[in-house]
Structures are given as structure tokens and as C-alpha cells.
Amino acid sequence: MAENTRTQGTVHFLKHESDVLKGNPLGDPFVRDVIVYTPPGYEQSKEEYPSIYCLTGFTGRGKMLLNDNAFAPNLAERMDGLIGAGKIKPMIVVMPDCFTYYGGSQYINSTATGNYEDYLTHEIVPFVDEKFRTIKTRDSRAVMGKSSGGYGSLVMGMRHADLFGLVCSTSGDCYFEYCYQEDFAKAYRAIKGDPNAFIKKFWESEKKGKGDFPALNVIAMAACYSPKGADFDLPFDLETGELRSEVCRRWLTNDPVRLAERHADALRSLKLLFIDAGTHDEFYLDIGARILSRKLRDLGVEHLHEEFDDGHMNISYRYDRSLELISERIFTAETQTRGEKG
Amino acid sequence: MAENTRTQGTVHFLKHESDVLKGNPLGDPFVRDVIVYTPPGYEQSKEEYPSIYCLTGFTGRGKMLLNDNAFAPNLAERMDGLIGAGKIKPMIVVMPDCFTYYGGSQYINSTATGNYEDYLTHEIVPFVDEKFRTIKTRDSRAVMGKSSGGYGSLVMGMRHADLFGLVCSTSGDCYFEYCYQEDFAKAYRAIKGDPNAFIKKFWESEKKGKGDFPALNVIAMAACYSPKGADFDLPFDLETGELRSEVCRRWLTNDPVRLAERHADALRSLKLLFIDAGTHDEFYLDIGARILSRKLRDLGVEHLHEEFDDGHMNISYRYDRSLELISERIFTAETQTRGEKG
């Protein structure tokens, strides 16, 4: 641990005041951290660097990516390590905060949570490009993330391929029939007929119950996928638990497998589209990834699809794979040969 | 444990050769046990007794109801105990065997497993009525069971209300969207693209793997709900795991919640319709029961609906409740006032 001699980048904590989030329905902060990692050598040079946006999973926000764990490097340490070992080239990493009172925003616009998709694309990208020496083209801008962050990355690749030319989704929410449905039953039990009372109680106590997170998750997803003004429709009847098919249908329009069809051209334009998942993912996202990969193949979208032997939790070591692929592709000209697999 | 002085009934093991099951597609036995409990006093009297058919859960068969467990009476001991304590009146209990190579039949007809619904209603009921001094009317004949046995009981109440006038379902399969869907993903992983190879391997080794039972369950349900000749359609694509919506739809036509609508008159004719489930049932059958109860109420079907504080396993003590309700109702004239709850 001769840490003093280690190549080290710099972590910048910036505050950004958002117009988009001002007046958001949940009263969540509109002044938020934007955390930016610049690689070793950044200060000394005049060079421009590619940039990577790393989106956290549900219940996360940018600064969690810097949490200390003695056994797993945080994202800044990971960058230092990979750059130091010559496995990736120096790049800038951006860690935005799209957390909400419901636990997350899925990085999309919603009347019930706020316009986090606009926030990220209209405000944070220009803000970072202005403050840092990024290469300001989509071919030099990547987006990656795990779980809900993988979902957000896929959405960026579909609806904002003009901004992000490289997309990596690790265990991203996909094929909602499998990844959310079990939580419906658990959420129904935990919510006990009153989502507002549930949420209030959830925030009042630091000690959380077993069914609290499935319930929070379903509420948040409802706020993202089936908002009703500033409120939302749950996918089940509050009294009996019976599924509400019209709400489920609204959810499905947000499923990457379904979104892919409507955004195939955008996906085909990407320099890198990488999806992976663990073969015993507790939310069955390995199956989701297989279904998405098949859909992409059917749509003629080149991509890489990988599986790894693990579940959904404690898999930040998989960032290495995304970062290496991004590094490999982002420095090449756009007219490369792509997609050997998939 | 002064067992010698205990009031004790008699357990009769009969062999019945079935015409219905002869030539069944799975090569399962057509000569099967029919186990019948007659209450204390049966031999000495000339009386006729009401009869109760007890249907086992998935992977079960009649004789399992007689398994020894030091901490829970088997069904014959339970009858002895309840009769001895004066909690129920003497009744005959029938334990049929509707097991198959796939683990169960759901007590319905299928080209892929055999016609177990016919077997039970056309063959076993007459056979028992012939061999024993049962009261041979539907108002003196009950059917009850747990899990798949609860499902079978509900089916009997809907399609064979002429035979069974009293129906009890404990944690019966219901609202398939919740009770089976999680197993789809697990089954997909375990089956690895080849259901026949899976089943063969399953039977070859006494040691079972973690995902084996979800897989067996999905295969069996497919054979029951979506047979295709002697084969079956699985509800998901074998390669990607994607749901096959037309197969799922076929399954749903067998869901008690949906069946109830088509058989409301039959259900309304019952002397007793009792459904219960544990509030932390691992297959969410408490939610299924609530949804069914609501549907029954909407259809004007009188019934009793109860919940208890437990999961899906080790709940045979709940038989007491069904047996007591059956005893209470089966000895009364049909024109009683019913359904104080529900």
C-alpha cells in the first residue's frame, strides 16, 4: 500500500443549481453535487479528455460511488488503479445525483418526481463540458451504470445517442415482467393500502423493515413509469393486490426491450453498446439481458453481451469491464469495425 | 400417550384399477391406492357417514397424508383426535393418488398427463361410495386440500358441484400472476433449454438441486394448463426466457379467479366454500385468496375467507379448521343460513 507514490487523479465536488429541478413535485433539492474525477496529469496538461457518466443504482447518488470500502476501490480509486496499470487511458468520470424522495428517478422525466432526463442531458452535460476539458462530441462521451444506472444508460443510448456514443449497462433493469413482478406482491403487503403513509413512516425511522425496500422500489418505479400528475398509479389494486393491467402496460412502454424497437436507429449508431449481468441475479436481469440481446440482434443492433458468475449485489468489480471496453473504443475513430459478438 | 385407550378409526388401503388412466401418456400407474379412513364406530354400526376427499399438494399423493411426524398428527390421527375431542363428528376421509411423473396433475384432465379430473369424479367417488357406507349425496360429500390440493378442491367446487357440496381450499394455487411467475425465471435457468433432459436427470438422482423444484413445478403446470397433445408448451421461450403470452393466457383460463366467473352458479350452490392462506405465504397465495374472495363477493358467492399467521410450509394444522367447518355444515340441512362473512 505504498499509496504516496500511486498515480492519483483528482475528485472535484461542484454544486450545480438546476433550473429543471426547481419546483420539482417532491420538494427534492435543486442544488446538487456534481462530482467529477479528472485523471492524473489533467492539471499539468492542456489536453482534452473523453468523459464517462456513471449512473448509480436505485437508492444511490453520485457520492456513493466514492464510499470507502477496504476490499473494493471506490470509483476514483478504481480509475486510478486501471489507469496506473495501463488497462485504460486517462478519462474524466462524472458522478451525477438523480436521487429522489422515492429513492431514485430512473434518469427519466416524470411529472411525479421531476425531469431527471432533462436535468442530466440539458444541464449536467453542458455544465461539465463547460467546467472541464472534455472532448465535446458524442463519440467521446460514454454513459455506464449498474442496475437502475444500467437502465438509465440504456435510455441515454436510445433517446440521447446524439450526446452519448458509448453505453454500458451492468445488470440494468430490463424485461420488467421478471425484474419487478415479485416486488409487487411484497410491496402490496408492506404498503398496507396507503403508499403515502408508508413513505412517511419509511423516512421517519432509520431502521428499515424487510419489505420496505421492495415497497419503496415499486413506489419509485410507479412514480417514474406510471405517474399521474404529481401522484402515481401503482400497478396493483391497493385493497386486494390484483394487478392493474393498464398500469402494467404503461410500465412496459418503458422497458428497454420494448424501447429498443422504437429507438433502433439510435442504438445502431452507437460506437459501443455493452450489456452484462450475473447468471444468478436476484432480479433475473441475466434473463432480461438475454432477451434484450436477442431483440437487439433481431433489430440488427451490434452489441456485446456478457454474463458473469454472480448475483446482483457487490458487483462493482464489473465496472472494470465496462471501463476497459469504453477505453478501447472511445479513442478510436468512429468508422471502426464493431460488434464482433452479439 | 395412553394410546391403547384412544378412540381410533381404521385406515383401509384399497387398490383400484382405473380405466381412465389406462394408457396415460406418461406411462404412470393405472392401478393405484385409494386410502380410506373410517371413523371409530364404523365397523360396529350400520350408519352411513359423510365423506371428505382430501387432495394433497404438488409432489404429494394420498399415502403421504399418513406419514409419521412426531410433532404433527397425520390425517388419520388428526381425525381420531378431533373426533375424540368432540370437535368434529365421525366422517369418512378419502385420500386419492393423482401423482404423475411430472409431480402432480392439479386434479384436472390433460392430454399431456391423463384425465385425473375424470379419474377422481367418474371412478374414485363411485368406487368409494360402493365400498363404504357413505351418504351418497353432494350435500354429504366434501373436498379439501392444501396448495395444489386446494386448487383441485376449488375446481371440484366449480365443475363438480353436483358431487361435492362443501369445498375448502387452504393456500390453494390462485392468481397465477403471483403464484407461478417467479418460478418461471428459476425454471428457465434450471431447464437450460431442454425440459425432457431436465426431467430425465431429475428422476435419475435422488439428490435434488436448488432450482429443481421450481422447474418441475413449471413443467407440471404446463402439462396441466397448456398441454399440446402428449407434450406441452412452456410459458417462456426456451432460449431467452421471454414469456410466451399466448401460453400464459391459456394458463390464466385455469386460474380459480377466472374460473369463478364461468362457474358462479355452481359456487353459489355450495353448502360451504372456505378459503384461507397464510399472510406470509411464499407463493403469495394470501394475495391470491384475497383476490378470489373479492371476485366471489362481486359474483354474489357466499364464502368464508380467513388468514393465518404463517407461510406455505408445515401448515397441516390448518386442516383442523377445514375439518371443523365441514363437520359444522355437512350435518345440517341444506337450507341453512350461510356465509356470515365474505
Next chain:
Amino acid sequence: MAENTRTQGTVHFLKHESDVLKGNPLGDPFVRDVIVYTPPGYEQSKEEYPSIYCLTGFTGRGKMLLNDNAFAPNLAERMDGLIGAGKIKPMIVVMPDCFTYYGGSQYINSTATGNYEDYLTHEIVPFVDEKFRTIKTRDSRAVMGKSSGGYGSLVMGMRHADLFGLVCSTSGDCYFEYCYQEDFAKAYRAIKGDPNAFIKKFWESEKKGKGDFPALNVIAMAACYSPKGADFDLPFDLETGELRSEVCRRWLTNDPVRLAERHADALRSLKLLFIDAGTHDEFYLDIGARILSRKLRDLGVEHLHEEFDDGHMNISYRYDRSLELISERIFTAETQTRGEKG
């Protein structure tokens, strides 16, 4: 499943009235089942057969060995299958009942439960030898079992090598420091200061709680290993949970690892001593078996020691291995070459 043509033995249910158990301190029955399996051909021949005593695990009793399970043969079916396949030779199997109010007797004498060791050796063996055409020598009499039944088998091999010349212990209780200690803490919590109140409540409700079985287990072991007249000393202080070292020491004198030293000559005299355990046994009995095997080796006791890839539960398929080894050895003359391993 052409079961009609299958070679089948006969299961005999005998009642035996015990003098030894009469007046036992727990008021447990002294008239008990003795269940005996005779192999196909027994009735037709005049031959004498070797006999095997199969001892059940904690909470078990002989008739549980005949429980029906669609996926695993019961002991009689297992014998039929192995004999039919030519894997073992015809033998008699005895299934005694040494259950108690505390869940078991460990097959040893105790002032707190009764003299089950005497019961088995002084009464049941002679009773079986009288009623059946057994070969009445220790070289033709084996004892085997799982868990507490493995423990009992080891005790028989140590203290009753004159009766039993072949001993098989699958996952037998061994090295008490690992196999019981965790239950102490759980038992302390569940017993809440009053073992009698606990036991009473335990038997009053068919529904058992999570900590109930560890508590029952510790109470039963205390009644076996540290009886105090008709009562027993628990290995921990009822108020604080602190270990009582003098009680723990009494327990350890009953540990097979310690017993082995005192009974090395007896063990050396056995025709077969087989111990096995699963490598992820929840009670760490694989480690217990390794320690015992090492101790046996140090004492010059020939034995076979095997491990298998499984835990403690649902491992009755391991009976096959014991039965095959017994069959292999029991029909040979005593002066064989033994113990190639160990």
C-alpha cells in the same frame, strides 16, 4: 413403474412391551412399535439372514423410515430396490422406536429420559432374534443411522461390539464443540429462563417457532448427557446464557471422539466401521467426522471415512452407501482383510 412385478419384501409391525421403559421418568410409552423388514424370499425359505438396525435421527422414530416420499424411496422400498438390482444381498432391517417427550434419547441410558440403550440391547435385539430368522451373531448384525442415529450407532459399536459387528454412522453427532454450541445460544433465547414452560408450550401448539428446534435439541441432549435425577442440567446459565463448564464437561464425556479412546479395543474388533458426512453439513459434522477419523487412526482403529457434497438434510440416499458396505462385509468370514482406507 411396473410395480406389480417388483421384488418386494414384507414390513412387519410388532408391538413390544418393554420392562426397561416401564416407569420411565417422562411417562413415555413402554409399549412400542418394532418394525421389521424381511426381504423377498424370506417367507418361502428356511434360511437365516443377517440383520441391520437402522436408528433414526433426532425427532425421529422407526416408522418415519417408512414415510412416503415420491422422490426418495422409504427404507423398505430402498431395500427392495437395492436387492432387486443386485447391489445388496437379502437382509433383515429393524426400525426401533427410541423417541421421547424431549424428541429423542440418543439411544443411551439416562435417569432423565429412560434406559434406551438397555432397551435396544437387552430387549429389542433378543426380541427380534426370537421372532425372526436372523443369524444370531454379532458378525451378522449391523447398526446404522443418520445424525443422532449415527451417534447411536457409534455408541453401539463402542459399548456393544459383542452385539453389533458392523457400524455405519452418516453425519453422526460428533465433536460436540462444533455440532451443539451454536444451538446453545439459540436455545437460551428460546427457552427464556424456563425449560419446563418451554417444553409444555412446544407440545401444546402444532405450529413451531424458528428457535424451537434448537431449544428442544439442547434440552434433549442435556437430558441425555447431563441428567440430574429425573431432571437435567442445561449447559448454560438460564439467566445470562453463560456456559456452565462442569456441565459442558459432562457432555464431552459422551462425545464419540472422547468415547473412542475408552472403547478402542471394541472398535478395533468391528468388521466394519464406516463414517461419512456432507462437506457443508449445517452442524459441521463433516469436521466432527474428520476429527473422529483422525482419532481412530491414532488409536489404530481401521475404518472407512468418506465425504459427500451435501448438507445435513435430505440425505437418506446416503443409506445406499452404508447398506452396500454392510452387505459387502457382513457375508464374509470375520478374518478378512479390512480397512483399506483410514
Next chain:
Amino acid sequence: MAENTRTQGTVHFLKHESDVLKGNPLGDPFVRDVIVYTPPGYEQSKEEYPSIYCLTGFTGRGKMLLNDNAFAPNLAERMDGLIGAGKIKPMIVVMPDCFTYYGGSQYINSTATGNYEDYLTHEIVPFVDEKFRTIKTRDSRAVMGKSSGGYGSLVMGMRHADLFGLVCSTSGDCYFEYCYQEDFAKAYRAIKGDPNAFIKKFWESEKKGKGDFPALNVIAMAACYSPKGADFDLPFDLETGELRSEVCRRWLTNDPVRLAERHADALRSLKLLFIDAGTHDEFYLDIGARILSRKLRDLGVEHLHEEFDDGHMNISYRYDRSLELISERIFTAETQTRGEKG
């Protein structure tokens, strides 16, 4: 979340170069973070403040106390919140780093890890006292922590009561017979005979296996409690898993229950001694706390003993209780009436 108007303290990251840790046997860093929280108002005033040392659990280090979690304040946010709400008075909090290659030091000296007890008491306390306006008396200096941090706090209260006048242990390692023994068996399995190979592999892969943490824990505790020069003695035989009683005895001399006897005077001198634990602690530390409390009572040591309804994980909300008690006592003169409970 009007965070701009919130009262906020300041977190100081200092580097301290340790003489004590220089040349430690594991090659762990001797230049380490010392993180210090100063309360709101600190900069503007000239006042001196009490100080609290917060020791992390096993695998932790000071900066983990500042990790971001959307649902639980980190230690600095917690202080801000409690001070802002008037629940505690402004105090300084110190977060030292006593992590090692084995996962922790238990805050004690060891030839196998380094002299972390000296490091903390000889170097960090004076260092903090020099750099910050602390009240430099033991009556104004508290130590608290969870799990191994609770253990360290108890050790400080026993061997360094001259430095720390207030001690709080939440779920602190205690009564080693229960809290470590189960890990012995798991560690034995995971270590597979070679602790060095195990540790090397552990650090080489970010992905950890199921038994890795029990193994790491036992290795670390051995390095702390039973060092042998720069190496250590494990409490079990590497080949068979058999316990090594002389090593276990060495461990027990480090058990707070046993240490308490030798340090009763020191403990009696404390202004506050608080121990608590969750009633379903996975390491049975609630039982450990009860045994310790009983021992303290027998020794005439005034203390507070509380239990809470939770396990061992995700209980940082319990810091509130320790902090409130410290705040209540630390500002009073020493001659108060103490210890109403216990």
C-alpha cells in the same frame, strides 16, 4: 431537505505519520488519515470541546464513518442532526484508522499486526489534542463503537481509563465462546489448510466468497489474540479442525468478560459505561452483553445495559443512543450520581 440552512460542522482530514506503526509486520501504512469532526461554531469560538473517539467495526476504518447512505446519516451528518435538534451538545468526534491487512486490529497491540493500542493512546490522542481545542482530561474524552469498535472501546475503558472517562460499546465482541466459535468451523472449511494462501487469494480478487469473511475474521482475531511473533496460532488444527485448547485459552484472556475482572477498578472509575446489543444479534452479542453486565454488577461496576430489537447489521442508528448518553454525562462534574441501572 433545506440543506443550506442546516447547522453544519466541519470534517478535517489530517495525515499523521506514526512512529508506532512504522515497520509493522504486515507492511500496512504508517501514514494514516485521522479524521476529525468539529461541531458548528467551532471555528467562530475559542471554546474547548469534549472529544469522542469513534472506533469502527471489523473491516472498517475511520473514513467509512463518512460514507454516504441516502437513508442513514453518516457520522458527521448524524452529529449535525443531533446538535441541530438540541439532542446533544457540540462535541468533537475523532475517526481513527486501525485497519490492517487482516481486516482489523481490535485496537490492541500484537506482534503479528502492530501496536494499535499504543498507536491510538500514545499517538492519536495527543495528536488530536494538539491540533484541536479539546478539553484535555479523561472526563471530557469518550470512546464508542460498534462490534469490534465496541470491543476496542471496552478495552480502552479497562486499560486506558486515564485517557477515556466514558465508554460506549454497541454490540461489542464479548463472550468469545458464542461470538467467534461458529466462525471457527466456517473458517476451517474456507482456509483449507493454508491461511497464507487464503489471505493472498482473498486480496487478489474483488469478488469474495461466502466463507471468506468468517475466515478473515478468525485469522484477524488470531493475529490479535494469539500472535506468535509475526505469525499467529489459529484456534483449530488446520488439518482436522479440532480446537486447540491452549490457543482458545489465550483468546479468552482477551474477552471483555474476563478482562473486566482484572480491570474492575478502572471500570469503576468511569463516568459512563454503556453497553447495548440487539436481541437477535447474529453473533449472539446480546448474550455476551448480558453476561458482561452480570459480571460488572458482581464486580460492583456501575453501568447501563440496554437491548434493542435488531440484529448486528445496519444499526448505526444506535450511535444516537451512545452520543446522547455521552452528551448527558460528559458535561457534568465527575462527582455525579451514576448508574441508576445495572
